[in-house]
Amino acid sequence: MPTLSPTHLLALLEGQGLGVEYQPIVDVASGSTIGHEALARFRCADGRCLSPEQVFCTLHHSPLSLFQLELKIKKLQIRHAPEAGLLFLNIDQDAFATFLGEERHPLVELLAGHPRAVVEIIENSSTSDAQVSIAMLGRFGSAGIPMALNDIGAHDSLVSLDVLARVDYLKLARDWLDRLAGPYGQPLLHGLLDFARQSGKTVILEGVETAEHLQLARRLGIGLVQGYLFRPRFVQVWAPPGESAQRPEPARALA
Incomplete structure (x- = not known):
């Protein structure tokens, strides 16, 4: 995957081109929205969207910069979250690990102040990932924050039984x-x-x-679902630097 230019990365770290998309988590029985997952979105000054995977992969070579961007995004996701329901927040494991040796962890302190937050751990791809996941369970769990394990069963992931046993939500x-x-x-x-x-x-x-996917979830007895079937309920917010984010708007296709 090609890396992003320093110009693009510096703009993001300065708070330019940051956005969030809230995807609903839906109750199968009632069809109601019980919460949202907040996903990072990025774009260039000319409006072209940048792949979140590309952005984070590039910054993994600079742990403190990665953490800085993750913290900015989490603040944006919390600030403009829907008023009701749970808020599921993905935490990048490498970003979290940057402050593991510190007595105070800025991400834990930030999320501890949001009563509806649920921290999502990404499924592991290595033993070191599993170790960080367990550390995340300890730090966020001590702060009373519920935890979810994301992407269980993805074709390129591993399962940590310790993590599986300790989380509150299985995605x-x-x-x-x-x-x-x-x-x-x-x-x-x-x-x-x-x-x-x-x-x-x-x-x-x-x-x-x-x-058909929704009906399958119903037959399996799965109570909650998420996905593009509910795209009309997606909400995007883009935050101009130094200003309050724009008013939430229905999601539209990304360029």
């Missing part, structure tokens, strides 16, 4: 929708759902794009 990757046709998909998923029910965890199915 199933869209990969399960394709995996169910294979020989092991259904027993694996049913085992995971049984574990969630017996341990009192809430399951959210991601990647729901069609009415």
Whole structure:
């Protein structure tokens, strides 16, 4: 993946071109929105959108700059969050690790002040990721902040049983929708759902794009879903530097 130019990165770190998209988490039985996941969005001065993955991957070579951007984005996501419901916030593991050796952690302190915040941990891709995930569980958990494990079952991820056992929400990757046709998909998923029910965890199915996907979640007994089927409910906010963010607007296709 090509890296971004220093000019683009400096603009982002100065607070230019920062945005957030709120994607609803929907109750399968009632169709109501129970909360939102806040996702980072970035764009250049000319309005072209930048890939969040590209931005964060480039900044992983500079941990403090990565943390600086993550903190800016989290403040924006909290400041302009919908007034009701839970707010799910992805925390970059490498950004979090930057302050692991410090007595006070700015991200923990920021989220501890938001009573509806739920911290999402990204599924692990290495042993070191799992170690940071466990550290995140300890720091955020001590602050009384609920935790979710994101992208469970994604094709390129690993599962830490310690993390799986300690989070409050299990977010199933869209990969399960394709995996169910294979020989092991259904027993694996049913085992995971049984574990969630017996341990009192809430399951959210991601990647729901069609009415058939929604019906499948209903048949499986999954209570909450998220995905592009609900795109009309997406909300984007773009924050000009030094100003309050623009009024929330319905999501539109990204260029």
